[in-house]
Amino acid sequence: MSRIGKLPIVIPQGVNVTVKDNVVTVKGPKGELTQAINPDLTIEQKDGKLTVSRPSDDIQHRAQHGLYRALIHNMVVGVSEGYKKEMELVGVGYRATATGQVLELVLGYSHSIYLRLPKEVKVDAKSERNKNPLITLESSDKQLLGQVCAKIRSFRKPEPYKGKGIKFVGEVIRRKSGKTAAAK
Numbered sequence: 001m002s003r004i005g006k007l008p009i010v011i012p013q014g015v016n017v018t019v020k021d022n023v024v025t026v027k028g029p030k031g032e033l034t035q036a037i038n039p040d041l042t043i044e045q046k047d048g049k050l051t052v053s054r055p056s057d058d059i060q061h062r063a064q065h066g067l068y069r070a071l072i073h074n075m076v077v078g079v080s081e082g083y084k085k086e087m088e089l090v091g092v093g094y095r096a097t098a099t100g101q102v103l104e105l106v107l108g109y110s111h112s113i114y115l116r117l118p119k120e121v122k123v124d125a126k127s128e129r130n131k132n133p134l135i136t137l138e139s140s141d142k143q144l145l146g147q148v149c150a151k152i153r154s155f156r157k158p159e160p161y162k163g164k165g166i167k168f169v170g171e172v173i174r175r176k177s178g179k180t181a182a183a184k
Helices: 059-080 142-154
Strands: 016-020 023-028 031-036 042-046 049-053 083-090 095-099 102-106 113-116 122-126 134-139 165-168
Touching: 016 042, 023 059, 031 059, 049 059, 059 142, 083 142, 095 122, 095 134, 134 142, 142 165
Parallel strands: none
Antiparallel strands: 016 023, 023 031, 042 049, 083 134, 083 165, 095 102, 102 113, 122 134
């Protein structure tokens, strides 16, 4: 049996979960999320807990059992607490400014990069003297937040020689040594 799939999902106070026609809707203080699930799986709600069960030990059912349990858990955590990611711009002259839902990035190219963010994602950009600029992204949807972070990171991935680029705060970049002079 799936270790992840058999864990019950605890529903916190103020969060409402409804299941109708294989669509799970989770409402909470931070928003509302929906997810379609496989009709073979059954979801039971009792005593403030949600359990996902599968009909058989078929390989497809086993894979989806843990997947949909994790997706529903992420939705419950998202609407109650929310998710937050911080990204750091490492490089001389790299800047980030947020105006509403538009993020402007200066990453050493001949032009600035403007990225319009979805309305579900809140953005904040900080620049302090003698520190790398920080981009803080918040959302109730974990998948959407990860997708936006991957898009921002794709503009200038961290490179292994100087460590320049866009990275997550706390991420360790494996560094390589540069060329060495050949000994004769």
